[in-house]
Amino acid sequence: MIDIREVKTIEQLEQVQQLEYNVWSMPPIPIHQTLTAVKNGGIVVGAYDGDKLVGFSYGFAGFREGKSYLCSHMLGIDKNYRSQGIGESLKQAQQVIAIERGYDLMVWTFDPLETRNGYLNLSKLNGICHTYIENCYGEMQDGLNKGLPSDRLEVSWYLTSDYVVHDVAIDATTAVNVANCIFNEQDLPYLKMSENSIFNNDIYTLPVPKDFQTLKIQDPALALDWRLKTRRLIQKLFAQGYTAVQLQQQENYNEYVFVKLATLGLEGAN
Template sequence: MGESEIEIRLLESADEMAAVGTMFQQVWGSVTPLVETELLCAIAHSGGYVIGAFDAANIVGASFGFLGRHDGQEALHSHVTGILPGVQHTGVGRAIKEHQRAWAAERGIGWITWTFDPLVRRNAWFNIEVLHADVAEYLENFYGSMGDAINGDDDSDRLLIAWPTDPSAERRPAPAGTTTIEIATPDDIVRLRRTDPAAAADWRRRVRTELGEALESGGVVTGFTRDGSYQVAVPA
């Protein structure tokens, strides 16, 4: 399946919103819905963002977000984006992000923000090296206990990402007088949570301390390496 075969469109009906909720449960392996149909209906009707990605009549991805603020400007906060495992790594995620950017830009919205688990390498690579988005903040145990098949019983630490809707905007530069450090991540944190929860917890504490403190002290994430390390410019 190629990206060109996928149709991404805004959703309106309750049936479409229910399909999004069901798909999210499949992606996260959750018994309870990640989002209720009525909330998605309210977000869409009040000017928020709710889309589905379709392969013919089948929904294979979805995303929703609401309006917020970043750096003093209006932002679209993309709260949840999910793609079925069978179509991951086919360009659908990039297509959804580009759709978000176009939707926000048409409405004069300057930023798109979202969160991701700093231990998940593929997401770090996508956000930092593919989209060239900024890491704005380290959020410790941001959502509390989540308990789904992906997050398990791990703390829900997140990085807040900020992506300008102006494609010509450059990533926030490292300030002068800094040195670059590298902060490693586990090879596959989702598998490690299942096979060795103690090791997964050790990784969480290590990255929370190293990356969280680096950002708190004024450090700037400047890259993410192929072998899974954050490159951070920190005050010398």
């Protein structure tokens, strides 16, 4: 049985460091930084199998335009414990602690083409995205990010909102595709763009690959094509007032769902 609990001590943070390295194969965050964050509004939660740390979520206090929030910077799970709902449990535990400490907003970033993360952040947790950051972390050299611009979507998770608490449903049956996913002679997916640049429907969908990491290995040039085309389309949608609200899993590809931000009734969202 997996136990979720808050991480506070140096010894626990040393375990977090080791798991960071195992997940990303890059130098971990120094303990003097994570410990200081924990003592000053940050929240770290860990998932334990007995005494073994198998997952964690690390966040620190943020402040922007007169509002404080929790910036949830990292979530990592041991490769042998993935697809067991641990990520969702970690975020939910972080949510409870954050609300107790006075936060009503949590933000973090993720790669829009890593759809496992997109499904958790949007479809499971009811986060939303309306900010796109090009090459957010520069040229990263870890195994998951090497070779492509580190584009990110910023998730806004309105912790106490009706949209999150009451799991407000989004009906995507009338959605219009902004592009189409086609398969080439090698049976690899590519994105066929349309010429439309003005979006005036209530709801749209955008296809994305099911397994972007495998696609990067099979055809790096095609992976870059996905990065640049989806960047362009998502930025256009955001500029015209839409926000990403779901990641739907189809048979051969996945797709993001976009609606007008103003229709969600999220006070203070812009």
